[in-house]
Amino acid sequence: MIAYREALACLLRDVARLPAEQVPAARAAGRILAAPLRAAIDLPRFDNAALDGYALRVAGPALPAGTQRRVAGQGVAGAPPPAPGADEAAAIMTGAPMPAGCDAVAPVEQVQRLDAGERIRLLDTVEPGQHVRRRGEDVAAGEAVMAAGDLLRGGHVALLAALGMAQVEVVRRPRVAVIATGGELAAPQAALGDAQIHDSNTPLAVARIAAAGGDVVHCAAVGDAPEAFARALDDACAAGADLVLSTGAVSRGSEDFVPAAVRAVGADLRFHGVRIRPGKPVLHARLRGGTPFLGLPGNPLAVAVGLRFFAEPVLRAMLGLPGERFARLPLADAHGKRAGLTTFLTARIGCGADGRLAVQALPQQGSFRLRPLLEQQAWAILPEKADGVAAGEPVEVAAPGHLEALAWRPVEVP
Numbered sequence: 001m002i003a004y005r006e007a008l009a010c011l012l013r014d015v016a017r018l019p020a021e022q023v024p025a026a027r028a029a030g031r032i033l034a035a036p037l038r039a040a041i042d043l044p045r046f047d048n049a050a051l052d053g054y055a056l057r058v059a060g061p062a063l064p065a066g067t068q069r070r071v072a073g074q075g076v077a078g079a080p081p082p083a084p085g086a087d088e089a090a091a092i093m094t095g096a097p098m099p100a101g102c103d104a105v106a107p108v109e110q111v112q113r114l115d116a117g118e119r120i121r122l123l124d125t126v127e128p129g130q131h132v133r134r135r136g137e138d139v140a141a142g143e144a145v146m147a148a149g150d151l152l153r154g155g156h157v158a159l160l161a162a163l164g165m166a167q168v169e170v171v172r173r174p175r176v177a178v179i180a181t182g183g184e185l186a187a188p189q190a191a192l193g194d195a196q197i198h199d200s201n202t203p204l205a206v207a208r209i210a211a212a213g214g215d216v217v218h219c220a221a222v223g224d225a226p227e228a229f230a231r232a233l234d235d236a237c238a239a240g241a242d243l244v245l246s247t248g249a250v251s252r253g254s255e256d257f258v259p260a261a262v263r264a265v266g267a268d269l270r271f272h273g274v275r276i277r278p279g280k281p282v283l284h285a286r287l288r289g290g291t292p293f294l295g296l297p298g299n300p301l302a303v304a305v306g307l308r309f310f311a312e313p314v315l316r317a318m319l320g321l322p323g324e325r326f327a328r329l330p331l332a333d334a335h336g337k338r339a340g341l342t343t344f345l346t347a348r349i350g351c352g353a354d355g356r357l358a359v360q361a362l363p364q365q366g367s368f369r370l371r372p373l374l375e376q377q378a379w380a381i382l383p384e385k386a387d388g389v390a391a392g393e394p395v396e397v398a399a400p401g402h403l404e405a406l407a408w409r410p411v412e413v414p
C-alpha cells in the first residue's frame with residue numbers, strides 16, 4: 001500500500017496532453033484552449049460614442065457652458081458618420097462612429113436644443129475626450145488575450161465573436177469508459193429484486209466526468225462476471241477510451257474479482273491500495289496499448305473521492321493543465337483521524353464570528369452515504385501523518401471539481 005502523493009505521481013507518469021482540434025467558437029464554452037490567442041483587430045474597431053448626445057470638436061481647452069453649435073447631421077450605429085465642420089456638432093447615438101475631427105460627446109441631458117433642434121447650447125463644460133470610446137481601448141490588435149490552458153467561459157466566447165473568430169483550437173476532450181461491477185446493482189429505472197439496489201455510481205461518474213471536461217464514450221454493467229468484465233475492457237478500448245474506470249470489486253474479499261481479471265487480460269498492475277480514507281482499495285493498471293485503468297471501490301463516497309482525486313488529475317493532465325494547487329483554510333472543528341491515512345472529507349465553507357473563512361467537515365462521512373454530496377461546497381484534505389487535526393489548524397481545501405471555483409455560502413461556523 002502506497003501514499004496518496006506517490007500513487008498520484010505513478011498515475012500521472014505516463015499521461016500526456018491530448019491533441020488539439022478546431023471547434024466552432026460559439027460552442028467552445030467549457031473547453032480548454034490549446035494555444036495562446038492574439039487579437040487580430042482593435043476593440044473597439046473605431047472611436048465611438050459612449051452615450052447618446054452630440055459629437056463636438058474641442059481640440060484644446062474645455063468648451064465652457066453656454067457654447068453654441070449648429071447641428072450638422074446625425075450619426076447612428078452601423079452607418080458612416082456625418083462630417084460636421086470645426087464649429088458644428090453632430091447628433092450621435094451610443095456606439096456610432098465618431099465624425100472625423102470630433103473628440104468629445106456632450107450628453108443629451110446636458111444640452112439645450114434651440115431653433116427646433118438646428119442649434120444646441122451646452123449646459124455644462126465639455127472636456128476633450130469625454131464620453132468617447134477610443135479605438136483599441138479594450139483590446140489592441142496584436143495583444144495577447146487568452147493563454148493556452150484557459151477554460152473558456154461566456155466572456156471568452158463573447159470576445160472570440162467580437163474578434164471575428166469563427167473557429168478556435170481547443171484540447172480534445174478525454175474519452176472515458178465506465179464499467180460498473182456488482183450483481184446487486186440494477187439500473188435506476190429498473191424494478192428491484194430481493195437484495196438489489198439501484199446503481200448510483202455510474203450516473204455519478206458520468207456527471208463528474210462531464211463536469212471535469214471529459215466525454216463518456218462507453219458504459220457497461222457486468223455484474224460479478226470476470227468474463228463480462230474482460231469483454232467490457234475490450235469494448236472500452238474499441239470505443240477509443242483514453243481512461244477506463246470501474247467501480248466495485250477491487251477490495252480483498254472473495255468476490256472482489258477485478259484485480260485478478262485485470263492481470264488476466266495482460267494489464268500492467270501499477271498499484272493496488274492507497275493510504276487514503278475513503279477508497280483505500282483503489283487500483284491502477286495500464287491496459288495493453290497503454291490506456292490507464294482505475295478500479296475504484298463501490299461505496300458511493302469512495303467513488304466520489306476516486307473520481308475527484310485520481311480520475312480528475314488524469315483528465316487535467318490530458319487537457320494540458322498543470323497540477324492543482326489547493327487553498328488552505330483553518331478547520332472549524334477538531335477532527336479525529338487515524339495517522340497514516342490521507343483523509344478526504346465532504347465539507348462546507350463558512351464565515352466565523354471574526355469574519356474569517358473556515359472549512360467545516362459535514363457531520364456524516366460514511367463511505368456508503370450520498371447525501372453529503374448534495375450539501376458539500378468543498379473537500380477538506382487532512383494530511384496523512386496527522387493523528388487528528390485541531391480546530392483552527394490549516395488544511396488543504398479543494399473545490400468539488402478541478403474546473404470549478406472554490407465557493408462558499410454564508411454559513412456560520414464557530
